[in-house]
Amino acid sequence: MQTALPEQYRLTPKGRRAEDILRSCVHCGFCNATCPTYQVVGDELDGPRGRIYLMKEMLETQTVDPVAGHHLDRCLTCRACETTCPSGVEYGELLEVARDFQTRHSDRGLFERLIRGWLMRVVPYPQRFRRWAQVGRAFAWLLPAKLRHQLPSAAKRQQAVTNPETPRATVLVLQGCVQKVATPEVNSALHNLLTRNNIAVIYAEQETCCGGLPMHLGEEAAANELVRANLAALRQHVHEVSAIVSTASGCGVTLKDYERYLDADDELATTARHVVRKICDVSELLMSLDLNFDKLDDVHQIAVHLPCTLQHGQQLGDGVTTLLHQAGYELLPVKDSHLCCGSAGTYSLLQSEMADELRTRKLSALQRENPDVIVSANVGCQMHLGAQADVPVRHWLELLR
Ligand code: SF4
Ligand code: SF4
Incomplete structure (x- = not known):
């Protein structure tokens, strides 16, 4: 062109x-x-x-x-x-x-600026997001249905799990900002899986939002600020771990791009390089560890939704289906599995009509063969699909035992 x-x-x-x-x-x-x-x-x-x-x-x-x-x-x-x-x-x-x-x-008009401002100032910060979610639940009857259905359920906390005394490896698990509030059980499941296989898990105390949310909104300066804060938090740990793991593919895709967001002479550029070298999606980590998993007793047939951030953004997906298959699940065929479910970060709130239509199409494809459970690899898709699905929507990690 x-x-x-x-x-x-x-x-x-x-x-x-x-x-x-x-x-x-x-x-x-x-x-x-x-x-x-x-x-x-x-x-x-x-x-x-x-x-x-x-x-x-x-x-x-x-x-x-x-x-x-x-x-x-x-x-x-x-x-x-x-x-x-x-x-x-x-x-x-x-x-x-x-x-x-x-x-x-461009000038987006007052109403849209207010919504975008709220998204930027609340969602990437777990404490603020948790408080807003509590208020939202208390006044749920006042909210439009599309917001009501997206509210995270009552506060759950990540379980504390003890690390093995002489681990064969140590990995840093990123908790994510939305995931920490909405689905902390996902990281608990990973922590359990790893520690039982003699792998220690650490978290970065000062971890921030990866920057993906403001980047999605076209707010590059705000995204850059979060990228830098997150890198500063990871800097002290990057050399003590063999991998930095993300269980939310929406965060993983942004983290893998960290080097691109910084100038070559930036003081954090070296950290970004080290971090990017160690970042992996949880499916990549589990595939590399060669572990054996069992399925849950009460779940047999599942429909897998591979988030766009996993299959297109990171060009991954085979690891998830291979691990679930190896654990003993029957993976049902899903038509047009390459298409987005409509969640797409903040898209489901800002472009709700299109997001609803895409979700309806996606759920019809996922539920056609009557699965026991739908699984996803990203908290956003899980919440978006879960708001309207007829069967539970869970993170695929929770199905490995
Ligand atoms: S597939 Fe689309 S983006 Fe790629 S070259 Fe053709 S028109 Fe351009
Ligand atoms: S919505 Fe269409 S144009 Fe936009 S990223 Fe997806 S495939 Fe590309």
Whole structure:
């Protein structure tokens, strides 16, 4: 694709990156076939190829057209288009550049600014999020159904588990911000699995949100602040552990990109490099340890939902299905398993109509063969699907014994 970015912008690091990515697109349109929003509305501007044109125009004219902004906001950042693209177009990174530009050059109106501000100031901070969730539960009857169904259930805490005395390895488990409040039992399950196999687990006291939430909202400065705070918290532990593990694929995909968010001469750049080398999804860790698992007695047939952040963002997924299969579960076939469920970070709150439609389609595919349980690998999908599913939706780790 030919581009004509203004010289002043083209010479910036972001401009250079945007130009490289835009030029790698050959307009073939293959990506439209696997784009969830294109499948729902059938509008070229709600597919990746159309959005690439919109981003190109935005960066060339250095202005944000409201119509373009609307179609870019409707992108889930699921990156299914990247998996499909034969030219290797790095759509997700281009969208990051475009959303940062959009944030700095457009006015979203008071109501939307308030919602985005609330999301940024509350959700990444577990104590604040827990308090808001308590208030939300107390006044649940006042909330619109879509918010009521997304509320985390009453406060659960991660169980304290003792580490083995002479472990064969030590790993650092990231607790996540939303997960710590909404599904702390996931990390408890991992802690149990590892300690019973003579692996010690540590946590980083000062761990913060990975930065994924503000990054998703196009708030790059806020995301960068969290990335730096999280790196500072991980710096003291990075050399004492053999791996840094994430059980939420939405966090994992951001953490694996940490090096990209810092300048090469940043004082935390070396830490970022060490951290990225050790970051892994929990499925990667368990596959590498060669452990044996059993299934739960009362669960037999399961439907697996692989989050986009796992299958497209990290190009993983086989590990989850292999481990569940090895444990003895029957994995039911799921149609269109490459498509997003509509959760996509804060998308389900900001673009609720599209998110609801995608969830309805996803649940119909997941529940078609009557599974005992639906499993996912990310807290956001788990909450979003769980709000409307007819069967329990759990993290896949909880099914390993
Ligand atoms: S498949 Fe890749 S090269 Fe083809 S239009 Fe989509 S992004 Fe561009
Ligand atoms: S990231 Fe997902 S929703 Fe956005 S254009 Fe690509 S396939 Fe479509």
